[in-house]
Amino acid sequence: METLNIPFYHAVGKEQEVFEHAFKNKLPLLLKGPTGTGKSRFIEYMAHVLNKKIITISCHEETSSTDLIGRFIIKGAETVWIDGPLTTAVKEGAILYLDEVAEARPDVIVAIHSLTDHRRELFIDKLGETIKAHEDFMLVASFNPGYQRGFKELKPSTRQRFVAISFDYPEAKIESEILIKETNVDSESAKRLVVIGNKIRNLTELGLTETVSTRLLVDASKLIHSGLPKRLSVHAAVIEPLTDDQQTLEALKDLCDLVI
Template sequence: MHQTLAPHNRAEADQPYYLPTANETAVFTAAYRRKLPLMLKGPTGCGKTRFVEHMASTLGLPLISIACHDDITAADLVGRYLLTGGEMVWVAGPLTRAVRAGGICYLDEAVEARADSTVVIHPLDDHRRVLNIGRTGESIKAPPSFMLVLSHNPGYQSILKDLKQSTRQRMVAIEMGYPAADNEIAIVMRENGAGNACAAGLVKLANAIRKLDTSLLSEVSSTRTLVNTACLIN
């Protein structure tokens, strides 16, 4: 019998909920302690972003997320001069703020960004751990608590484009997928109070869809889709 997973204390209740499916929390923690950048690989809606939010909360680190897209530039990441009150003022970008804060910088779907923009992270994700700001001539040494995390959906993105090899080789990779049926049922129940029968039925349907020929489908049923569907049913 599946039971809704309730938090044990107030601190856990305030933490973004994430149910581990393998050893991903241990690998994330080890990479953080060894100051290694991390890449999460998995289909959309499998919990990559929630996992990062959960780990940032667990480690007590500020989290700055960047949703990557085709038009994002290096200046969007690092910062730029803007005209403010009649004078040019330097405004730091999210990557710069994350480095200075010593937190986690999460590049969501990093492959969507232009290749020339992601090159700026290379000095950050190797032994140098430095962010070079060309516009100001400044080099910021990342503090020990800073961590760079990328997410990547190789299922559909690799057809048209992929991460640069020089970027991939710098990363510790965690392969993520949709949870096992029992875990997925528990997640759907925990996220919105769905009953066991409702959650089990949705997960059974999702797993049947996932076994179909994916070339005939624009997308499959993700865990996120199941959570939203259960919410609408409720």
């Protein structure tokens, strides 16, 4: 596998060490944290570090076990079986990343249970087969505990099958460095964007479903670096994605204009 052009990732703790030991001990890993805090980038980075193929599934409410395991299709005059991404990862020894696993249907959780304990095997009901996972197979899932709390939760019995790492927004100095490294934006703009991000994150009284992620700040940095005026860049990349409520929009725009 190509190891050049490793995705940029700025470690904020011992997450790389935990990941490497989980991989070594064949333990599934759960990444917990808000949207846009670097969970997916971290997985991409670790796949490159370990020189492993990564198969990513972006889970949603329609994601079923059939989507992951595989299905029969009609090919000419024959009915043939096509492996799904989970089955492929189990056979090939890839890292399977289930992004936002709590969004998937319950049968997905059932399907991965036997892969998250000592058995490390996948039962394919439609074939009547059980496949032992490749030596290098690893199951990684991400989960946003704060999103739609009470509606999309992982059961304790599921969570306890994983080693877990918590992700959060990085401290200001590190977040500024991330923006500069990712986009080549100037240092002063990066610092002001981080100030904006932290101010909005602390405005819990606004009742925002999601707050300012590092991803949004990266987007704003890219727009600024490409020449779009700073105020417009922040409005378009940071403020508008957060809410449709006009009063909240105006309040956020005023706050950002003051900082800029």
